[in-house]
Amino acid sequence: MTTLANRRVLLAARPHGEPKPSDFRIDEAPAPEPGEGEVLLKIRYLSLDPYMRGRMSDAKSYAAPVEVGGVMEGGTVAEVVASKSDRFKPGDIVLSHSGWQSYAVADAKALRKIDPTAAPISTAVGVLGxxxxxxxxxxxxxxxxxxxxxxxxxxxxxxxxxxxxxxxxxxxxxxxxxxxxxxxxxxxxxxxxxxxxxxxxxxxxxxxxxxxxxxxxxxxxxxxxxxxxxxxxxxxxxxxxxxxxxxxxxxxxxxxxxxxxxxxxxxxxxxxxxxxxxxxxxxxxADQAKDFxxxxxxWLRDGKVKYREDVVEGLDKAPEAFIGLLKGKNFGKLVIKVA
Amino acid sequence: MTTLANRRVLLAARPHGEPKPSDFRIDEAPAPEPGEGEVLLKIRYLSLDPYMRGRMSDAKSYAAPVEVGGVMEGGTVAEVVASKSDRFKPGDIVLSHSGWQSYAVADAKALRKIDPTAAPISTAVGVLGxxxxxxxxxxxxxxxxxxxxxxxxxxxxxxxxxxxxxxxxxxxxxxxxxxxxxxxxxxxxxxxxxxxxxxxxxxxxxxxxxxxxxxxxxxxxxxxxxxxxxxxxxxxxxxxxxxxxxxxxxxxxxxxxxxxxxxxxxxxxxxxxxxxxxxxxxxxxADQAKDFxxxxxxWLRDGKVKYREDVVEGLDKAPEAFIGLLKGKNFGKLVIKVA
Missing domain, CATH: 3.40.50.720 (NAD(P)-binding Rossmann-like Domain)
Known part of the structure; x- marks a missing residue:
């Protein structure tokens, strides 16, 4: 198996005020190998959400900040490409929290399987997520x-x-x-x-x-x-x-x-x-997840709830799209189509 | 029956900032006569509470302000001295909202009877009120x-x-x-x-x-x-x-x-x-009144809750006592012993 190139968006610096493109850095690293009980994921969609601005800052909040030099955090919809867990097989679509990158390894127990026939898979980080x-x-x-x-x-x-x-x-x-x-x-x-x-x-x-x-x-x-x-x-x-x-x-x-x-x-x-x-x-x-x-x-099936997505192609566009999100430039749920 | 003199504390002016003695005025008027279904009350205790500062102001709040020239509002413990209601007889002790005065007429339906053998009657506007x-x-x-x-x-x-x-x-x-x-x-x-x-x-x-x-x-x-x-x-x-x-x-x-x-x-x-x-x-x-x-x-009976009262004698002292309350001068529940 040839080593896969993992494209990643890192936090280059903590923004002061509005994030700038230079607060992010894009690099490539070998994709990690899954260990026992883990799977290798190919990220299909990355969700961009306003809360991520909080993770870029080290002000006290409900979650720890992303480290400077670390991969930006975020919810993702991914495809299993290699599995060392009996919970998942290659081709499965899952909800993960893999961040701004193209490949990731995850503990199988932290993933939720998505039924790709029920709704477009990107809704797992949107109206159904x-x-x-x-x-x-x-x-x-x-x-x-x-x-x-x-x-x-x-x-x-x-x-x-x-x-x-x-x-x-x-x-x-x-x-x-x-x-x-x-x-x-x-x-x-x-x-x-x-x-x-x-x-x-x-x-x-x-x-x-x-x-x-x-x-x-x-x-x-x-x-x-x-x-x-x-x-x-x-x-x-x-x-x-x-x-x-x-x-x-x-x-x-x-x-x-x-x-x-x-x-x-x-x-x-x-x-x-x-x-x-x-x-x-x-x-x-979290205890209301099933009811939700x-x-x-x-409601989606009956047409009582509609949703709108703003899909941006390519991981490299994530910093610019996120900066725009904070200014209200997107129109609907902002997702990056990573692959 | 000779007409009873009703001593009253009126709101003379809306305070600007801290209330001053001149924002109050004391007068005497004939006590009103009870109509059908009403009782004449002799006020025994007047409760002084911080919320009354709000009633002196005409800023929008959860209750209408006292009119300038009107009797100051307040919770009271009173004795029935004449009754035109079969709910109460002279000598009964009741909780009323009769305000800063020595006599008042009240609709019998608006009163709650107090058992004077259960606890000191002043507690009806304090720890039990x-x-x-x-x-x-x-x-x-x-x-x-x-x-x-x-x-x-x-x-x-x-x-x-x-x-x-x-x-x-x-x-x-x-x-x-x-x-x-x-x-x-x-x-x-x-x-x-x-x-x-x-x-x-x-x-x-x-x-x-x-x-x-x-x-x-x-x-x-x-x-x-x-x-x-x-x-x-x-x-x-x-x-x-x-x-x-x-x-x-x-x-x-x-x-x-x-x-x-x-x-x-x-x-x-x-x-x-x-x-x-x-x-x-x-x-x-209000629906928790019985549980309370x-x-x-x-808790009072078992000594698990203690209370302290700061009893000031005489209705004429009410303005000064209330001004002191807003400055933290009282020590315990402030009540005026009216009669």
Whole structure:
């Protein structure tokens, strides 16, 4: 067996503010050999997600950072090309967390088999994977939307936001989506069935959002932060629920904005309006994986949930695509087609 | 029947910042006559509580403000002196919300009878009333302390804080109390059985609190805000719960503090540490009233919960006592002995 060349994207430096192309480095190394109980994987799709900005930083968070010089982390859909485990055989398609590279070795016990006849395999890192389950668990467990309530979500054409809005509608709530630009706003209504779309790039964004929520906001699914949060905050209703799973608008911040310090205002409204803010990441709700997969598969089959992918060809494009993701340049779930 | 003189404390003006004696006005008016289904009450005890600062302001909140010229609101323990209802007879002791006055008429359906042989009647506005139930419901429903966890509460010799610490201990948690001054800190340990007491007036308060919480903070029962919140915030553990029921340190604020604006920092930690902030007031948990009364009565009987009252004689002293309450001058549950 000739040695396979493993193309890898490494973290070259910790970004200060917005990541730059020079914060990444591409190299090639011999693909590793699987040991007993392991498999060799050929990566087919790499998922690019906003949380990865956190892994590039060494600020304290819920997961350890990628080491400088290490392979960038990420969820992947891969094909087994060699197996030293009786769990998998060559040709099997699996969900793995193999990162930004073309080959990887993995412990067979850490992999989940994907049925390639049930749905396109890339959905295993999208609507049927981490982003879809983030929307499902956070919205239903923390947000708890009721019929007739108003649910607001930003980055709404993204894989999390689009699922949040569609699940809200399934539960009888009114879905208000926030996105950047006319094309994305059009897709929110026409593709994803949101009730209203609001363009956060408009100079009248805060007023537009207020007009879009005449009865206030009962659930704000927070994945953006920053100026969107500022516009949402005064519209929150008594007993509003705010699941917090991302703050993409803040990830590149290098310091805090100028004052006044509104911390006391936030606490005041939490008290007087009896708001619930709760942070979560998808693995906090790992016990809901089966319910999620059952429900989401049925919704996809029945056409109640639509999804959109933004597929970029070639691993070498990953740094540029990721930098664009943080600026809202993608349109739908961003995946890199590695092979 | 001669007409009874009803002494009343009225809101003379909306305070700007700290309430002043001139924001109150004392007058006398004929006591009202009960109509059909009503009773005439002679107020025995008036409860003074921090939330009343909110009623003096016309900022939007969970309850309407007291009108300027109106009687100040408040919970009261009263004796029925005349009854036009078959629910009550003269001599009955009841819990009412009659405000800062010596007589009041009330709808019999709005009153709860108190058994004066079960506990001192003033406890109906203290450990067995609103403050005790605020501690019980907020701590157990939102805080959910587990054995071995660290629970922190400020204003800890007050009726809410002292109950929070003692209930936390009953549930096997470690109770850290914050209070102002050596006498109160001593009482936290010796009277109320807290594990540690921290003096927020100390110049090394933040460091003292950190030293008192070597394993971080799992539950912070928020009734203070301001500088105490700032010291608590960096010590919050992953998955910490923060029931928010009061912000006494902020009630007299006339504006927001200078920057930087830490809102983004707060959201960041809510996300990365998966914190839960939830505001509440006691009536949100009205359905737990029976459980509360049963449990708290048993804990009092068994000596597992102690309480301390700060009784001030005479309705005319209410404004001064209330102004002192907002500065932490009282020591225990502040009640006015009206008659």
């Amino acid at each position: 981490m982003p879809g389950m983030t929307a499902y668990t956070g919205l239903l467990t923390i947000g708890q939307p009721k019929a007739g309530e108003t649910v607001v979500v930003a980055a709404a054409t993204g894989p999390v936001g689009s699922a949040v809005g569609q699940i809200a509608r399934i539960k009888g709530a009114r879905a208000v989506g926030i996105a950047g630009g006319a094309d994305k706003c059009k897709a929110l209504i026409e593709e994803f069935g949101f009730d209203v779309a609001v363009d956060h790039r408009s100079p009248t964004f805060a007023a537009d959002l207020k007009a879009a929520c005449p009865d206030g906001i009962d659930v704000y699914f927070e994945n953006v932060g920053g100026a969107v949060f500022d516009a949402v905050f005064p519209l929150l209703n008594f007993f509003a629920r705010i699941p917090v799973c991302g703050l993409i608008a803040q990830y590149n911040a290098t310091g805090l904005p100028d004052g006044p310090d509104r911390t006391q205002l936030l606490l005041r409204d939490i008290l007087t309006k009896r708001l619930t803010f709760r942070g979560f990441i998808v693995r906090d709700f 997969f059952t429900d989401m598969s049925a | 609103m403050p005790g139930m605020t501690a019980y419901t907020g701590l157990l429903t939102i805080g959910q302390p587990k054995a071995g966890e660290t629970v922190v509460v400020a204003a800890a010799t007050g009726p809410v804080g002292s109950a929070v610490g003692q209930i936390a201990r009953i549930k096997g948690a470690r109770a850290v109390g914050i209070a102002g001054g050596a006498d109160k800190c001593k009482a936290l340990i010796e009277e109320f059985g807290f594990d540690v007491a921290v003096d927020h007036r100390s110049p090394t308060f933040a460091a003292d609190l950190k030293a008192a919480c070597p394993d971080g903070i799992d539950v912070y029962f928020e009734n203070v805000g301001g500088a105490v919140f700032d010291a608590v915030f960096p010590l919050l553990n992953f998955f910490a719960r923060i029931p928010v029921c009061g912000l006494i340190a902020q009630y007299n604020a006339t504006g927001l503090p200078d920057g930087p604006d830490r809102t983004q920092l707060l959201l960041r930690d809510i996300l990365t540490k998966r914190l839960t902030f939830r505001g509440f007031i006691v009536r949100d948990f 009364f049963t449990d708290m009565s048993a």
